[in-house]
Amino acid sequence: MDISNALAAGVQGMQRASQQVTEASAELxxxxxxxxxxQQAQTESVNGSETASETLNSVPANTATDSLVSLAQGEQTFEANTRSVETADEVLGTLIDTKV
Known part of the structure; x- marks a missing residue:
């Protein structure tokens, strides 16, 4: 893998994780x-393929617990992508030091 691709993938992952944290925080x-x-999604699903009994038995997707889990996942994803960017940076530094 090219180092610039590794850096770009890490930064993109950090941006997505940041967006996830922002959305989870807004929900909380x-x-x-x-x-x-x-409620809007439930109304749409009643008009769609789900039956009324399936809708009544389903659990809201955006509960506080789900938001907290999403927040924690976003934080961990951000940290993982940060480590990949740091590793690519170290590899690039080693290559530069080797050539000089």
Missing amino acids: ANPQQSNARW
Whole structure:
């Protein structure tokens, strides 16, 4: 793998993780909005292929617990991508030191 590709993949992963953390934080900060989105999705699923009994038995996807889990996942993903960028940086530094 090319070092520039490794750096780009790490940065892109960091950006996605940051977006995930931002979305999870927004859901935690404004639970009414998340609840409204869930109710809208439930209404759409009743009009779609799900039966009413399946809809009544389903659990809201955007609960506080799910948001907290998403927040933790985003943090861990960001840290993992940070390590990959640091590793690519070290490899690049070693290559530069070797050539000089």
